[in-house]
Amino acid sequence: MCQQAPQGAPFATFSRGTLIFFAVVQVIGLKWVLQHLQNSGFVEVPPWVPFIDRSNCGLYKPLEYIVTSRKVITPDGTFPAAVHVKEGRIVDVKAVNGKASQSNLTHAAMLTFGIKHILDYEDLVVAPGLIDTHVHMDQPGRTNWEGMETATRAAAAGGITTVIDMPLNNEPTTTTSRLVEQKIWASWGELMVDTGFWGGIVPDNAGHHNTLQSMVDAGVLGFKSFMIPSGINDFPNVGEEDIRKALPFLKQAGVPYYVHAELQLDESSPGECSGDEADPTQHATWLASRPPKMEYDAIKLLIRLLDEDKTPAEPGFTLHVAHLANADALPMIEAAKKKGLPITVETCTHYLTFSAESVPEGATWFKCAPPLRAKANQDKLWEAVKAGKIDGVASDHSPCPPDMKEMESGNFMKAWGGIAGLQYGLPGTWNGMRKRGMKPEDLTRLWSTHAAKLAGMQHRKGALAAGMDADIVVWNPDGLADTSLEHLKQRWNVTPYEDLELYGQVYATFVRGHLVYSLADDVSKSVCGKTVLKQHL
Numbered sequence: 331m332c333q334q335a336p337q338g339a340p341f342a343t344f345s346r347g348t349l350i351f352f353a354v355v356q357v358i359g360l361k362w363v364l365q366h367l368q369n370s371g372f373v374e375v376p377p378w379v380p381f382i383d384r385s386n387c388g389l390y391k392p393l394e395y396i397v398t399s400r401k402v403i404t405p406d407g408t409f410p411a412a413v414h415v416k417e418g419r420i421v422d423v424k425a426v427n428g429k430a431s432q433s434n435l436t437h438a439a440m441l442t443f444g445i446k447h448i449l450d451y452e453d454l455v456v457a458p459g460l461i462d463t464h465v466h467m468d469q470p471g472r473t474n475w476e477g478m479e480t481a482t483r484a485a486a487a488g489g490i491t492t493v494i495d496m497p498l499n500n501e502p503t504t505t506t507s508r509l510v511e512q513k514i515w516a517s518w519g520e521l522m523v524d525t526g527f528w529g530g531i532v533p534d535n536a537g538h539h540n541t542l543q544s545m546v547d548a549g550v551l552g553f554k555s556f557m558i559p560s561g562i563n564d565f566p567n568v569g570e571e572d573i574r575k576a577l578p579f580l581k582q583a584g585v586p587y588y589v590h591a592e593l594q595l596d597e598s599s600p601g602e603c604s605g606d607e608a609d610p611t612q613h614a615t616w617l618a619s620r621p622p623k624m625e626y627d628a629i630k631l632l633i634r635l636l637d638e639d640k641t642p643a644e645p646g647f648t649l650h651v652a653h654l655a656n657a658d659a660l661p662m663i664e665a666a667k668k669k670g671l672p673i674t675v676e677t678c679t680h681y682l683t684f685s686a687e688s689v690p691e692g693a694t695w696f697k698c699a700p701p702l703r704a705k706a707n708q709d710k711l712w713e714a715v716k717a718g719k720i721d722g723v724a725s726d727h728s729p730c731p732p733d734m735k736e737m738e739s740g741n742f743m744k745a746w747g748g749i750a751g752l753q754y755g756l757p758g759t760w761n762g763m764r765k766r767g768m769k770p771e772d773l774t775r776l777w778s779t780h781a782a783k784l785a786g787m788q789h790r791k792g793a794l795a796a797g798m799d800a801d802i803v804v805w806n807p808d809g810l811a812d813t814s815l816e817h818l819k820q821r822w823n824v825t826p827y828e829d830l831e832l833y834g835q836v837y838a839t840f841v842r843g844h845l846v847y848s849l850a851d852d853v854s855k856s857v858c859g860k861t862v863l864k865q866h867l
């Protein structure tokens with residue numbers, strides 16, 4: 331027999347204690363939501379709402395202060411200067427007397443601005459925060475691989491003030507406006523640094539310009555495609571025809587096209603061409619399965635398609651070659667640039683830090699695609715970086731759980747392809763620069779100036795100048811980065827940078843004026859990052 335539901339008195343089943351408990355939970359929840367709104371700058375919570383902390387989010391509370399040092403990197407050069415920060419923006423950057431002693435530098439800043447909160451970083455470099463345009467945060471859907479919270483904490487500790495998230499390996503992948511919205515929702519309350527999103531172009535949407543436009547309207551900063559299987563089933567690679575269909579849209583919309591440029595050489599799938607007998611615990615086996623020609627052929631095809639498409643390109647469009655490993659493709663890219671084609675190229679920290687020869691047997695945490703190549707190739711990449719022939723550097727941070735890295739078997743052919751190194755972009759790049767006589771300004775050019783332009787945020791981010799977001803990194807070119815696992819913020823303790831001796835020590839990271847990381851106090855407990863959507867720029 332069924333029992334009739336009791337009529338009337340709907341609250342009779344709850345005790346007074348339960349009701350009070352729910353009320354308290356709701357108030358705490360509401361406060362949490364309002365505090366996040368206040369911190370992220372989305373909404374100014376009215377002054378009459380109680381219990382909301384209206385000081386700066388993060389480790390330093392004043393809303394107006396000065397950051398000063400003898401080495402402030404500005405668009406007009408590097409000199410002793412004071413950066414005036416107010417409510418998340420840079421009000422002004424002014425030169426102060428560099429020959430002065432430390433107390434005089436503080437004093438000079440105080441006199442110049444008449445502000446009492448001064449953070450004097452003496453001889454440390456004060457530079458625009460780094461922008462990592464190539465990060466796989468894997469959320470929603472694969473938070474077990476990484477996650478927005480852990481990834482953006484790693485970014486904060488690494489001096490990175492903005493990350494741009496790839497449209498894969500989250501599940502589902504970001505290929506419609508609804509899925510862009512899903513990404514944005516997933517980021518709520520998770521971001522320690524500012525975050526933008528790339529959308530995905532796959533065969534299904536490449537020719538549907540309305541879909542692509544709706545994704546831009548939802549906030550993506552540009553698009554990403556693979557020319558070879560991505561390892562993620564719902565993110566299939568595009569072919570020549572798909573690229574042809576997408577290019578006119580991308581050019582007219584004035585947004586970048588980020589391409590994983592490797593092309594399969596024949597009908598066999600990647601990984602099968604090295605022969606079954608080859609030892610899968612050797613990196614050489616993986617390397618042999620992804621020869622440099624795969625990159626060369628893909629880039630050659632991209633340049634041809636770019637040349638053939640006659641749609642005029644709006645400012646902001648560039649065909650951006652992701653993670654170049656093969657230095658021999660650079661002359662071709664240079665020739666295309668000379669011809670006036672809108673093409674740019676990035677390499678990654680790991681190609682500049684590690685070479686194929688240095689990968690130990692079974693060390694699958696060094697596996698990435700394209701693979702780490704020979705030392706001689708790395709030297710050429712460095713020459714190109716030094717000569718300004720590589721536009722930018724990014725991490726291509728692409729972690730996964732340790733079991734997928736085949737840590738036990740050491741099988742390179744089965745392991746997930748992707749290196750986790752978001753936290754080490756600054757030291758990984760600077761260490762090699764320092765050896766080669768390059769300057770901190772070169773790091774800023776590659777990691778901030780170019781990156782901001784690529785993502786279309788050059789009017790908001792990427793430079794220390796009046797009116798810009800106060801995204802600042804303070805770092806020591808002669809200090810060693812902490813590469814211990816204890817200091818690692820990403821989800822899993824798997825990275826080839828572990829315990830590596832690398833110069834480039836991050837002292838402090840400010841995101842829109844919020845001190846989100848300091849060497850002394852580590853990453854802030856409060857969540858201060860916000861989304862950077864196309865419509866905000």
Ligand SMILES: NC(=O)N[C@H]1NC(=O)NC1=O
Pocket residue numbers: 466498499560561562590697698699700726728747748749
């Ligand atoms: N799906 C994915 O993250 N792939 C990345 N990993 C890697 O090593 N190269 C890539 O393109």
Ligand SMILES: [Zn+2]
Pocket residue numbers: 590652653699
């Ligand atoms: Zn890629």
Ligand SMILES: [Zn+2]
Pocket residue numbers: 464466496726727728
């Ligand atoms: Zn990638």
